[in-house]
Amino acid sequence: MTQKEVLDDLKAILVERLMFDPSRVAEVTSETRLPAGVEGSLGLDSLDFLELSITIEHRFGIVIDGETQDLTETFLSLDSLSRFVLARMGVA
Amino acid sequence: MNEERRVVITGMGTVNASSTGGTDAVLSSLALRRPTIRTVRTFAIDGCPSCLGAEVEESVLTTRLHPDVARRLSRVCQLTVVACRLAVEDSRIEGGPQLGVVVGTEYGDIRSTVDFVEGFIRYRHSGLSPMTFPNVLMSSMAGAAAIAIGAKAPSVTVNQATVAGDLAVARAAALVAGGRAAAVVAGGVDELCEALYRRLAQMGALSPMRGMGVEGCHPFAPDHNGPVLGEGATFLVLEDLAYARARGATIRAEVLGAAWGNIPTAPHTARPSQADAHSPVLRLLDHSGIAPSALARCYGSGNGDPEVDDWERALLARDLPDHSCRPGLSPPVSLAPLFGQHAGLGALRVAAGALDVSQGTGPVLVHGIARGGCRTAILVGSPV
Known part of the structure; x- marks a missing residue:
């Protein structure tokens, strides 16, 4: 799986599970910040990240352990998140 | 209601199949009587014994909610939030610790509940x-509304078939009268969704019940053969009279009294007919000192369910024996043909009564009876 394919899947999750408007997601780049409270970010909050985590685990067949790891940097952008997914899949 | 806590109506907001807006929208939808019941369009009805419904246009919600807000709200929560905001704007009341919310719903968020359960069935945890x-909880609509309008006083959800909206308004009046809140945004909401619609139709709970006659909504008429579902949200702002006056609010009408109770009956018995030993109508009239002859009109919950229509008529005839054939009082006026059956209809009945008295009629009785025996009565009059 390539990083572009992961990015496309993550964008699809934003539409299908986090209910973002497709036109809004189309404007998101791999560098767009995800967390709320950051200027220009997509504005995800804790519930969004929970939904995102569970969906990623299911979609990519990986485990995200948020209890023993600080995932703040991982969920900063689609770029960092896609790299994390690829690493967990053993691709990168 | 005691002298210190008289309850008045200072605003209304509605999202229904006919119109969306504040007092003017309610007024116009009642006056225009635009037909809204038609073949359901938002989901396929192939093979379904019923096909009619009163649907809210999707554009009504998308144009009134920011996408970032809308994406986190289920559709029934969106209906609630939009109607509550419209009511608050209509009343020009601020949020805060003085403002409460009471939401009545017949079915809650069935759509989200189905989605949630299907997710588990398909993919386990x-x-x-x-x-x-959060949307599978019955209180989700009240929570979303409270956040949207900044209501920090009590937030209450009531579930009841047929009269959920009436019951919500009655409970809100009690909260204000009892000093628990200076103002409460109260009303009802339901949405049409395929799973619910199909199941009710298959159970024979919708027109044409038991396959009899032509499908349609004809409360109290000889050819009534079941309710037609509608959807939407209607909310009123109920407020302490002194509080309303102090902030210069426009007072539409006064809630002279609100009462509710239950007639012991077997749930969903085929033909309910029991008398009511503790009629809320009689309690209200006795408490307010208003004679039945002074009543200008009665809005009833009759929605075309033949047995419950007949029961409502019989109950009112027992309570108002000298007026059992007075047009507009018995049989009562039903708004179900205009909007379809949903919890917002109860609040629309109260809103209609408030608009009647604001145009100079005498007191209006808003009456409700559900098949299971829950009975409500709200008396609306002109503020003196």
């Missing part, structure tokens, strides 16, 4: 959506 879960 990984299919359980954290974003969907």
Whole structure:
């Protein structure tokens, strides 16, 4: 799986599970910040990240352990998140 | 209601199949009587014994909610939030610790509940959506509304077939009269969704019940053969008279009294007919000192369910024996043909009564009876 394919899947999750408007997601780049409270970010909050985590685990067949790891940097952008997914899949 | 806590109506907001807006929208939808019941369009009805419904246009919600807000709200929560905001704007009341919310709903968020359960059935625990879960709670609409309008006084949800909206308004009046809140945004909401619609139709709970006659909504008429579902949300702002006057609010009408109770009956018995030993109508008239002859009109919950229509008529005839054939009082006026059966209809009945008295009629009785025996009565009059 390539990083572009992961990015496309993550964008699809934003539409299908986090209910973002497709036109809004189309404007998101791999560098767009995800967390709320950051200027220009997509504005995800804790519930969004929970939904995102569970969906990623299911979609990519990986485990995200948020209890023993600080995932703040991982969920900063689609770029960092896609790299994390690829690493967990053993691709990168 | 005691002298210190008289309850008045200072605003209304509605999202229904006919119109969307504040007092003017309610007024116009009642006056225009635009037909809204038609073949359901938002989901396929192939093979379904019923096909009619009163639907709210999707554009009504998308144009009134910011996408970032809308994406986190289920559709029934969106209906609630939009109607509550419209009511608050209509009343020009601020949020805060003085403002409460009471939401009545017949079915709650069935759509989200189905999605949540299907997620588990298909994918086990990984299919359980954290974003969907809050919506399976009956209180989700009240919570969303309270956040949207900044209401920090009590937030209450009531479930009841047929009279959920009436019951919500009655409970809100009691909260204000009892000093628990200076103002309460109260009303009802339901949405049409395929799973619910199909199941009710298959159970024979919708027109044409038991396959009899032509499908349609004809309360109290000889050819009544079941309700037609509608959807939407209607909310009123009920407020302490002194509080309303102090802030210069426009007072539409006064809630002279509100009462509710239950007639012991077997749930969903085929033909309910029991008398009411503790009629809320009689309690209200006795408490307010208003004679039945002074009543200008009665809005009833009759929605075309033949047995409950007949029961409502019989109950009112027992309570108002000298007026059992007075047009507009018995049989009562039903708004179900205009909007379809949903919890918002109860609040629309109260709103209609408030608009009647604001145009100079005498007191209006808003009456409700559900098949299970829950009975409500709200008396609306002109503020003196």
